[in-house]
Amino acid sequence: LAIDWKISASFSIDITSEQKSLTLLNTMKKSFAESPLYYLLSEPLDPGSKIKLNLNFKNTFESSENKSEFGSNQWYPRLYWDGLQTHDSFSVKLEIPEGYALAISGRLNENTGRYTIDRAKSFGIYLGKDQNTESCEIDDILITTLFSDKGAKAAKVCLETAVDCIKFYKDWLGFYPYKFLYIIPGGRGRWGGYPFSTGIVVIHGEETYKEGEPLTHWQRITAHEIGHQYWGEWVLDPNSPAWVWIGMGIFADTEYILARKIDPQRRQGWMSNYIKGISNYYDTTVDIPPASLAKIKYDHNNTVIHSKGFSIISALDSVLG
Ligand SMILES: [Zn+2]
Known part of the structure; x- marks a missing residue:
């Protein structure tokens, strides 16, 4: 069993199944263990079968009188699927x-x-x-x-x-x-x-x-x-490749913005960002390896991920409808 959680001074967890504590397999370094935490199940779990787990966890946060806000989206442990995003x-x-x-x-x-x-x-x-x-x-x-x-x-x-x-x-x-x-x-x-x-x-x-x-x-x-x-929360894996969900997001808001006449230049604005990149002889390859991406000096996120991403979605829309 793999759990996305850690153990430290401010993070703790205890997992039981049928009232029996599961054994943590991670090697602790000075009462500290990084995510993911691995546990031994008392019996192997066959495909399609079920198990009920109770996770008793705690996460403490620093706070003070004059702190005006608090926010977290990672305050709970979760099953770890080898880094795959899940709902x-x-x-x-x-x-x-x-x-x-x-x-x-x-x-x-x-x-x-x-x-x-x-x-x-x-x-x-x-x-x-x-x-x-x-x-x-x-x-x-x-x-x-x-x-x-x-x-x-x-x-x-x-x-x-x-x-x-x-x-x-x-x-x-x-x-x-x-x-x-x-x-x-x-x-x-x-x-x-x-x-x-x-x-x-x-x-x-x-x-x-x-x-x-x-x-x-x-x-x-x-x-x-x-x-x-x-497109980011519901339909697609939000992280990679980013141009798909960002392009789809921009495509959606552009449809609304044009329908309500909020900014009639919205579509041309995004596309001309990308075309400007071409006229500057930028390498606008979309799925670029991380090592090459690190060497790029222009604003790749804006020119490629956002503007070219949106242009590709728009082109597909023209072809496929
Ligand atoms: Zn955005």
């Missing part, structure tokens, strides 16, 4: 300290008091001190934004965009993969956003919002991050 189901009970707003990769079941999700790539918990929350429900999907007082205006635009965008994606693609979405604040600057965990996206720089500014930036980034919920 798992979760049912989580949580005691939330007072004064914190919560974003979590599950939908609350009022009857059991547990947060649950089926088929999640990762289960994140985020707590923000003194943050406000606002929610909207569209077709049974609960969308919640967490924000500071100063970030309220931008958060409102993102929430409204998320509602409209999820509706658009659902009408177009026939489904939305999860029953909820959280948008949480990120860093100070306008650095875009990223998926924090399944069902939780980060949008940076909400506090930089200026009264009367065009809403394009916020609409674009919201649509983009929601696109990743399909």
